[in-house]
Amino acid sequence: MVTHALSRPWPSGRRGGAGAAHRRPGRPGPAAVVAAALAVGLLAGAAPPTGPRPASGTAPEQLYVAPWGRDSWPGTKARPFATLPRAQRAVRARTPHLASDLVVNLRGGTYRLRDTLRLSGTAGDSGRDGHRVTYQAYGYGTARQERVTLSGGRRVLGWRAPRRPGGAWRADVGDLTTRQLYVDGRRVPRAALGGGLPGRVRTTATGYVTDSPAPRGWRNPRDIEFAYTLPFWVDARCGVADITGARGHTVITMDQPCWRLARALYEDDGEPLTGPTDVLASPSFLRRPGSWYLDRSRPGHHVLHYLPRPGQDPRRTEVVAPVLETLVSGTGRPGAPLRDVTLRGLTFAHATWRAPDEPAGFVSAWALYKRPGVRTWLTVPGNVAFRGADGVRVEGNRFTHLGAQALELSRAPPAPPCGTTSSPTCPAAGSSWAARHPTPAASAAATGSPTTTSTTSARSTGVPRASAAPPPTAPSSPTTRSTTCRTAASWPGPTPTCRASPAAPASSATACSARTASWATAAASTCAASRAPRTPTGPSSRATR
Incomplete structure (x- = not known):
């Protein structure tokens, strides 16, 4: 997996949780460096367009959303929708028969999301036959582009x-x-x-x-x-x-x-x-x-x-x-990726990440962290995340006021998740070398410094999920097997529920639902040990956070 947080690769600050940024004088701006690396690296590995291209001159179909609109309206420029979920339903009704690109224009303002905007390769959110589905700020690319914020805050x-x-x-x-x-x-x-x-x-x-x-x-x-x-x-x-x-x-x-x-x-x-x-x-x-x-x-x-x-x-x-841990998620599965979707001209803001509140805390090396019973390193998830996607473009956006990583691109695994204790393909992690040399694929958490993305086009289905990088000086390390490790965090299908009981031995690991597992987050499930979170015993408990 490659997870890009388009922010500073420096440690988090002392106050406010994982990821308060520090800037060292005399260094080039990491936002620019990482954005450039993202654009260059992923554009170099981007897949060629699939399917026939639309005929030149075919005008895209337009839908409109505005803070002053109504979801009972038809989504035209004069009578726009009010919410993104309503616009998404209109998109899904049109994608089976796309004859041109489809553009959802968001008028200026702040859209406070009550839930994650979930784009799925199997639910009708993908482009089709060479036509793309685009969510963009109204007037994108012109002098009259309006400022649009997708907020997960309250x-x-x-x-x-x-x-x-x-x-x-x-x-x-x-x-x-x-x-x-x-x-x-x-x-x-x-x-x-x-x-x-x-x-x-x-x-x-x-x-x-x-x-x-x-x-x-x-x-x-x-x-x-x-x-x-x-x-x-x-x-x-x-x-x-x-x-x-x-x-x-x-x-x-x-x-x-x-x-x-x-x-x-x-x-x-x-x-x-x-x-x-x-x-x-x-x-x-x-x-x-x-x-x-x-x-x-x-x-x-x-x-x-x-x-x-x-x-x-x-x-x-x-x-x-x-409030939200994921603002926008895009998921596909092997053979049916989310494809040909564009996000451009948008500001993604006000998302959190509450995993450090858990009894396992945040024991980290850069943007990697540990959980009991999981032999690989886990990566801080993205507040905007695409898992199992093909031909997704993230262009001219701004990421700010975030508590996890800004943007995550990861592959859809071809096998069911977890099996952390039984699978021979999962090498043990946590060596002193791994602690001091975390994988370069991970970058620091985005927490407050605004970051603007350049054009990005990626096949996230072709990028292996990263585990702790093996030392280059240790030939015996399982260098070829580490990329085959899987956690439920990268599994795009229905998330299994936690089946372990509190009395189960610590050696038994299970895939746990993002809403029920002790170690899971709303952004991604993890292959967690069966140790249950501690039961509140007093008037205040960290388990209630």
Whole structure:
């Protein structure tokens, strides 16, 4: 698989989850470098057009969508549709009999997606007989091109003033869970301590011990997350399971299996995993203006706390919380790829990625991360993802305010997913070499820096899904077998449900549904171990995030 995040290949920041970008002075802009590489590399490998080309001069059929339209209207320029799902239904009704290209024109404005826009090779979203289906900003390529944003975010309204001057504003947000927040178009950080653990700290098999009593006063400890910024642009996140102690010492117990995975990976050279570079997500840390905290102590009745900057009134400010993990997905299957679809002139914004909230956290090497029971590295998914597609063009778009990777192109596997423990084609990963030399096919997560794509045309069906790259100096490494590993993340068909019970042995792996598995995300399922997520035992639990 090749996954391209058209953003910085630098480590994530300390606050706000995986992927806050850092720019090193004196280096060329990675956005431009990666965009150029994407255009050159994929154009070089693009497949020739299939099927007959439309006769020259054949005018494309036009459909229109506008924020002020109505889905009961016919989708004309004067009477446009209101939503993309309605336009998609109109496209599917026309593709079986395409006589020309079909263009869906989006008028200027923000389209807040309630669900992922899912394009399928078997549901009628593909072009046909050499004709393409295009979704584009109205006026694309002209001086009158309108600005169109596809947003996976939700505006936060209903703010309540603080109980004391200078305190945090609050808003009821239902069951909202997110790792990012944007205020007036800027990403704002989660509440953070602003440094590592206080006192003299010692690493243990289950976490840390410090002689400082301060951590015992941190509120909602099971919401707390430790951030690690490590050499070679490596970033990690692990949650706290409990904080206890007495008689001059504090014991911090970390989430499992995150702590076990982190020690196995980062202590491979014999050095103990040092304390975190920052500590996040407790109401005790909500002291810096422009920071936030999400209280999930009452399931289904979450409360967002925001400490505004001087002069800022949340009631008169646009506050957006990303909700969706995938904005647009395109899927096909062997023999029936999604084909001949174009996205151009669009801005993709406000998507999140919540996998680091899981008990396995985010133990990573660049854009690769680990999960128990999975012997290959997993790749941070794209907020716009095409799996099993042919002749897809992504042209002149902008990716911004994203919590995962920007754009993913991966192949459709020819075999059912998973079998991670039984398949001889899956080599073990996690060596010290792999930790320090992640596959070049992975790039860093897109989180806040806007990126514009150049023209891209790709056959994602021909690109193997990448696992940890074997060391070039080790001939015995399974270099030819690593590309045949499969996870459910790359399987485009119906996702199997999780069949393992909580008591199943850790060695048994199973493909789990993106909505039911403990390790799955809405963007992609994974071949996960059968360990169930921990059951909430108190008023606040990381499992409810």
